[in-house]
Amino acid sequence: xxxxxxxxxxxxxxxxxxxxxxxxxxxxxxxxxxxxxxxxxxxxxxxxxxxxxxxxxxxxxxxxxxxxxxxxxxxxxxxxxxxxxxxxxxxxxxxxxxxxxxxxxxxxxxxxxxxxxxxxxxxxxxxxxxxxxxxxxxxxxxxxxxxxxxxxxxxxxxxxxxxxxxxxxxxxxxxxxxxxxxxxxxx
Amino acid sequence: xxxxxxxxxxxxxxxxxxxxxxxxxxxxxxxxxxxxxxxxxxxxxxxxxxxxxxxxxxxxxxxxxxxxxxxxxxxxxxxxxxxxxxxxxxxxxxxxxxxxxxxxxxxxxxxxxxxxxxxxxxxxxxxxxxxxxxxxxxxxxxxxxxxxxxxxxxxxxxxxxxxxxxxxxxxxxxxxxxxxxxxxxxx
DNA sequence: CTCCTGATATGTCTGTCAGACATGTCTACC
DNA sequence: GGTAGACATGTCTGACAGACATATCAGGAG
Numbered sequence: 445x446x447x448x449x450x451x452x453x454x455x456x457x458x459x460x461x462x463x464x465x466x467x468x469x470x471x472x473x474x475x476x477x478x479x480x481x482x483x484x485x486x487x488x489x490x491x492x493x494x495x496x497x498x499x500x501x502x503x504x505x506x507x508x509x510x511x512x513x514x515x516x517x518x519x520x521x522x523x524x525x526x527x528x529x530x531x532x533x534x535x536x537x538x539x540x541x542x543x544x545x546x547x548x549x550x551x552x553x554x555x556x557x558x559x560x561x562x563x564x565x566x567x568x569x570x571x572x573x574x575x576x577x578x579x580x581x582x583x584x585x586x587x588x589x590x591x592x593x594x595x596x597x598x599x600x601x602x603x604x605x606x607x608x609x610x611x612x613x614x615x616x617x618x619x620x621x622x623x624x625x626x627x628x629x630x631x
Numbered sequence: 632x633x634x635x636x637x638x639x640x641x642x643x644x645x646x647x648x649x650x651x652x653x654x655x656x657x658x659x660x661x662x663x664x665x666x667x668x669x670x671x672x673x674x675x676x677x678x679x680x681x682x683x684x685x686x687x688x689x690x691x692x693x694x695x696x697x698x699x700x701x702x703x704x705x706x707x708x709x710x711x712x713x714x715x716x717x718x719x720x721x722x723x724x725x726x727x728x729x730x731x732x733x734x735x736x737x738x739x740x741x742x743x744x745x746x747x748x749x750x751x752x753x754x755x756x757x758x759x760x761x762x763x764x765x766x767x768x769x770x771x772x773x774x775x776x777x778x779x780x781x782x783x784x785x786x787x788x789x790x791x792x793x794x795x796x797x798x799x800x801x802x803x804x805x806x807x808x809x810x811x812x813x814x815x816x817x818x
Numbered sequence: 819c820t821c822c823t824g825a826t827a828t829g830t831c832t833g834t835c836a837g838a839c840a841t842g843t844c845t846a847c848c
Numbered sequence: 849g850g851t852a853g854a855c856a857t858g859t860c861t862g863a864c865a866g867a868c869a870t871a872t873c874a875g876g877a878g
Contacts, residue, residue, distance in 0.1 A: 448834095449833085449834070450728070450730060450733075450834095451834085451835085453733075454733060457733070457736070457737035457740070460737065460739070460740050465856075465857095466856075466857065466858085467855065467856050467857075470856090470857095477733075477736070478727075479727065480727050480729040480732040480733065480736075481727060481728060481729065481732070481733050481736075482726030482727055482728060482836085483835095484726075484834095484835055484836050484837065485836090485837070485838095485858090486835080486836075486837070486838090486858085486859070486860080487834085487835070487836090488857090488858090489857060489858055489859090490858090490859095514855090514856070515856090515857090524740070527737070527740055528740055528741065528742055531734050531737060531738075531740060531741035531742065531745060531746075532741065532742050532745045534748075534749060534752060535730035535731040535733075535734055535749055535753075536730050537730070537756075538725075538727075538728045538729065538730070539669030539671075539864095539865070539866090540665075540666070540667050540668060540669050540725075541637070541668060541669060541725045541864095542667045542668065542725065543637060543722035543723050543724070543725070544722040545667040545668070545787050545790055546637075546640075546641060546644070546664075546667065546668045546722075547718050547722055548783055548786050548787055548790075549644070549664070549667075549668075549780075549783055549784060549787045550644035550647065550714070550718060550783070551718075551780075551782075551783035551786075552647070552779050552780050552783060553644070553647050553711070553714055553715055553718060554715065554718035554719065555715055555718065555719050558718060558719045559718075561721075562721060562722055565721060566722075569724075592739050593736075593738075593739050595738075595808070595812045596735055596736055596737070596738035596739060596812075597736060599735050599738075599805050599808060599809070600732050600735055600736045602801060602804065602805070603732055603735075603801050603805075606797045606800065606801045607794070607797055607798075607801075609797070610793045610794055610796070610797035611794075613793065614789060614790050614793045614794075617789065618786050618789070618790075621782070621786060622786070625782045625783075635863095636862085636863065636864095637863090638863085638864085652827075652828090653827075653828065653829085654826065654827050654828075657827090657828095669865085670864095671863095671864055671865050671866065672829090672865090672866070672867095673829085673830070673831080673864080673865075673866070673867090673868095674863085674864070674865090675828090675829090676828060676829050676830090677829090677830095701826085701827070701828095702827090702828085726835095726836070726837090728835095819878100820877100820878085821876105821877085821878080822875105822876090822877080822878100823874100823875090823876085823877100824873105824874090824875095825872105825873085825874085825875105826871100826872075826873075826874095827870100827871080827872075827873100828869100828870085828871085828872105829868105829869080829870080829871100830867105830868080830869070830870100831866100831867090831868080831869095832865100832866100832867095832868105833864105833865090833866105834863105834864080834865080835862105835863080835864070835865095836861100836862090836863080836864095837860100837861100837862105838859105838860090838861095839858105839859080839860080839861105840857100840858080840859070840860095841856100841857085841858080841859100842855100842856085842857085842858100843854100843855075843856075843857105844853105844854085844855070844856095845852100845853090845854085845855095846851100846852090846853095846854100847850100847851090847852090848849100848850085848851085848852100
């Protein structure tokens with residue numbers, strides 16, 4: 445099996461920023477990272493247990509004033525090393541499963557107007573995300589003035605922005621073409 | 632559970648083009664469709680069985696001269712209707728799992744030069760795919776002169792092309808930025 | 819004519835994943 | 849003293865990825 449349980453490494457990576465609890469990880473993964481890395485909630489806690497067992501991370505107790513005690517985790521030297529080794533390996537490519545495009549491909553069998561609806565929704569969603577990302581681009585550099593991670597984060601952001609722009613442009617073109625196609629093929 | 636077993640519908644969709652065997656489906660899925668829809672080989676035959684049991688498709692015997700008898704399948708009216716209903720539903724969005732971007736995000740922990748290697752490979756791969764797609768754009772319209780599917784296929788192709796172009800452009804920009812980043816952060 | 823190679827053809831199996839669902843705790847406010 | 853809502857930690861099922869297994873047939877090499 446060449447599937448590498450990437451969840452472990454995503455967690456490991458986040459812990460390079462600072463020690464966190466499972467809940468923190470979940471929030472991080474659900475927010476900024478979510479634009480290019482979706483983690484399944486159900487994987488996080490089992491993965492943490494496994495990582496502790498392998499001694500890639502270690503649990504640390506944190507007593508916060510006025511807040512419940514949370515189980516936090518920190519990288520061990522072993523974990524840091526494993527992460528580095530993983531980062532050196534060529535990235536695994538996610539097999540594409542673009543359901544919108546599949547439906548478009550089979551468009552001849554679709555009920556009238558459905559495809560246009562799908563593409564419109566697709567476009568709107570990407571426009572929303574693009575808005576968020578463009579806002580990030582403005583605010584992140586100020587908040588994290590000279591974080592060592594900043595340069596890398598901006599590259600990821602740039603990727604997200606360009607991809608969304610391409611999707612939006614394609615959507616526009618496609619919408620006009622769909623209109624003329626359905627006119628031509630009308631029974 | 633909201634996961635919809637999309638494999639069934641991908642198969643159903645391909646059978647609208649013409650009756651096919653499992654092997655034909657596998658080839659189709661491994662070739663043209665593969666650019667936006669990757670199907671796991673292991674799913675095809677079980678899915679076919681299920682589809683037959685549900686009477687969405689029916690097995691037909693084909694005796695080809697000089698070739699082994701293959702089990703082919705054709706859509707039933709029920710199947711055609713189910714496909715149509717599915718096409719009308721909003722497409723499910725694949726959760727993103729872009730391992731390259733994840734590695735870039737964690738770039739600070741990566742060994743020297745590794746990221747640049749990854750991005751270069753990423754760029755090369757997309758350039759190769761773009762070449763294939765651009766070639767498709769030239770040849771497909773001639774081969775399938777007035778297929779009812781042609782218009783839809785071209786839309787999918789266009790999507791693939793634009794996305795790849797965006798990836799390639801981002802790669803170029805990123806490569807120059809990585810170079811200057813690693814210079815600045817050198818110890 | 820027999821062996822071998824490679825395309826044809828049909829599957830199985832294991833670990834990983836998606837994401838809905840379950841459960842309990844603490845704070846703040848009424 | 850109750851309860852709404854954030855905080856926090858999990859479990860569970862069906863679907864999926866993709867490596868692996870197996871058998872048949874055609875055509876060429878010896």
